Amino acid sequence: MRHLDVVGLTVIYGAVRAVANMSIHLDEGETVALIGPNGAGKSSLLLTIAGVVPARSGSIKLRGEDIGSASVEQRVGSGISVVPETRDIFAKLSVHENLLIGASLRRDAAVVKTDIDRMYSLFPRLAERRKQMAGFLSGGEQQMLAIGRALMARPKLLMLDEPSLGLAPIITDKVYETIAELKKSGTSILLVEQNAERAFGVCDRAYIIQAGRVTLEGSPEELAKGGLVEQALFGRAAAGIVRTSPQVETAQ
Numbered sequence: 001m002r003h004l005d006v007v008g009l010t011v012i013y014g015a016v017r018a019v020a021n022m023s024i025h026l027d028e029g030e031t032v033a034l035i036g037p038n039g040a041g042k043s044s045l046l047l048t049i050a051g052v053v054p055a056r057s058g059s060i061k062l063r064g065e066d067i068g069s070a071s072v073e074q075r076v077g078s079g080i081s082v083v084p085e086t087r088d089i090f091a092k093l094s095v096h097e098n099l100l101i102g103a104s105l106r107r108d109a110a111v112v113k114t115d116i117d118r119m120y121s122l123f124p125r126l127a128e129r130r131k132q133m134a135g136f137l138s139g140g141e142q143q144m145l146a147i148g149r150a151l152m153a154r155p156k157l158l159m160l161d162e163p164s165l166g167l168a169p170i171i172t173d174k175v176y177e178t179i180a181e182l183k184k185s186g187t188s189i190l191l192v193e194q195n196a197e198r199a200f201g202v203c204d205r206a207y208i209i210q211a212g213r214v215t216l217e218g219s220p221e222e223l224a225k226g227g228l229v230e231q232a233l234f235g236r237a238a239a240g241i242v243r244t245s246p247q248v249e250t251a252q
């Protein structure tokens with residue numbers, strides 16, 4: 001079943017067209033990566049799906065229902081959670097309080113407690129630091145807390161914006177192990193990454209995004225063939241001549 005359908009989405013900031021008539025989709029339980037260089041429009045796409053940034057045009061459907069005019073809270077209530085690139089944790093609150101805030105829209109207090117315990121078993125480091133102010137955590141711990149906080153909303157669709165940004169390789173491994181665990185549990189995942197190799201290790205399908213457009217789409221196996229990704233990111237796509245499958249746009 002189709003979980004998310006984004007069709008013809010355009011996002012504009014002043015004179016900048018960050019997302020240009022972009023269409024992507026995600027099936028139930030699928031892990032889909034958005035790969036592209038800085039400034040390609042990946043974060044804008046995620047934030048627009050989350051309802052934080054408005055779309056200029058296009059539609060966003062969640063399980064067939066148009067959520068284009070829904071508030072951020074309504075989208076969280078419909079099962080969408082985002083871990084932004086900025087991580088957005090509350091630095092002056094404790095680890096435990098940050099996790100509780102992630103569940104603030106939920107009404108099932110008893111299950112929330114069980115979920116917090118689940119977060120602590122998923123991230124033992126957070127359990128050790130549950131009383132510590134989040135601002136004092138390391139970058140990796142803050143990323144785990146940001147993911148844990150998003151998971152506390154029990155998302156059906158989790159969007160992660162460059163979860164490995166600025167992290168040591170060993171911590172990145174841990175973050176990716178967690179993503180693999182979430183994938184096994186059936187959560188649909190939309191993952192923004194600049195590192196194609198990392199993303200390919202976990203995703204079912206990927207879109208290559210450049211200058212606000214999808215320039216390639218396929219499974220990791222398809223995209224890895226013949227250096228298509230490198231070609232798109234560093235080669236001919238830069239000149240706007242990479243041609244892809246029919247539903248995928250061509251860079252202009």
Ligand SMILES: Nc1ncnc2c1ncn2[C@@H]1O[C@H](COP(=O)(O)OP(=O)(O)OP(=O)(O)O)[C@@H](O)[C@H]1O
Nearest residue numbers: 013016018036037038039040041042043044045085
């Ligand atoms: N709030 C904003 N106001 C004005 N321009 C913005 C804003 N946010 C993003 N942009 C611009 O929109 C374009 C797309 O940015 P976006 O952050 O979505 O790209 P990205 O692919 O996520 O890149 P990065 O990995 O650097 O975050 C860029 O040109 C960026 O400078």
